Amino acid sequence: MNRNTSKSIALGARLRNVRVANKLSQRALAKKIGVVHSLLSRNESGQRVPTRAEVIRILEPLDITDRDREEILEMTEDPGGSPLAVIELPERRAQLAALVEVEQMAQEVVSWSPLVIPGLLQVSAYTRSIMEAAEMPEAEIATRVAVRMGRRDVLTRRNPVRFTALIGEAVLQQTIGGPEVMAEQFDHLLMMSAHENVELRIVPSATGWHAGLNGAFHLIKCNGTSFVHLENSISSVFVQEPESVAGFEASVPRLLEVAMSAERSFEVIAREVRTTGVA
Missing domain, CATH: 1.10.260.40 (lambda repressor-like DNA-binding domains)
Structure with a gap:
């Protein structure tokens, strides 16, 4: 096939x-x-x-x-067929492995994240705080934090992925893990935004209705094919039908239109660093 x-x-x-x-x-x-x-x-x-x-x-x-x-x-069971849609934990682990593999082969990734920092930009303490709040078992937390930190390598490796992170302004106001964790997270965002392959844009809360309010998505472009990964607290799915993916792709320029410039986004995050009050 x-x-x-x-x-x-x-x-x-x-x-x-x-x-x-x-x-x-x-x-x-x-x-x-x-x-x-x-x-x-x-x-x-x-x-x-x-x-x-x-x-x-x-x-x-x-x-x-x-x-x-x-x-x-x-993975050989219907590998070219229906999208990966999973709910049970063992299946989610398999899909997480698939996500890592696809990201490793990607040339470009676009994340729209209105509620939390995108996974590729999270620091370990931020990731851990989210998972602890969800009351995951410690062994599962340790594994998933390690995997998420490993995923970040695609941004700093030789021939890195081109990454556009569109982040909802409200995310900056969510104190996840406490002030020290947020200070570390904001510092990491500022550091990563200095990379030529990373474009970080904040989407203002006072924008009114826009395409991104339909929900978060992770768009992956790999070998001339685009996929969308969607995830919530109980399930996740790869969307791969061209007609469906096209809708997400069309949302990207609309989000970029309403987003702050990269320079203004940097300033807003830097302001949050100052207001955390952590030395």
């Missing part, structure tokens, strides 16, 4: 990661399993969806854990 979807890209990224972890080139692995290396290339880019039997064949000569093997094989 030839189809770029969030699932196929995530599966391809996992296959690439386990191959690299085994220190094998595509050509070397292709030779071991008796296929042309271009087939592995298309699998790993998400341009082609390998069958379960093909994935078993690819993994056979690789040194990987049983858990990794099981997770990868689970």
Whole structure:
């Protein structure tokens, strides 16, 4: 099957990661399993969806854990089909892994976050405070905080993702974790806004109705295909149908029109740093 979807890209990224972890080139692995290396290339880019039997064949000569093997094989179940929509915790963990893989392969990401700091810009104390308030188990909190902090690497790596963060002004007034946590979070926003690949824009609360009031979204552009990740406290979903994604893409320029300039946004955040009163 030839189809770029969030699932196929995530599966391809996992296959690439386990191959690299085994220190094998595509050509070397292709030779071991008796296929042309271009087939592995298309699998790993998400341009082609390998069958379960093909994935078993690819993994056979690789040194990987049983858990990794099981997770990868689970991803072969309808990898080019319906969007990833999950509610149960084990499924949410699998989708979080898929989100990480897709972000790693992305060229551009746009986040509209009217209620909290976007995940790619959160500091660990801020993330932890949110999860503790949700009364998650400590082990789950530790894992998810570590994953979220790891996700931030796409912004500072070589050839970083182009990231546009659209943040609701009300977010700056939400004291999550206390003044010290917010001071650290604001300092991090200012630091990240200095990166050439990061555009941080505050959307004023007094703007009136705008497209973003339909809800938060995380738009990911990867290998010529766009996906939207939506999440709330009990469920999350990848939206990949072109007609649906187009609606979210159309919201971005409208949000940018009503947002403060990058310079003004910096000033507003810097003011919040001063008003936290934390030395």
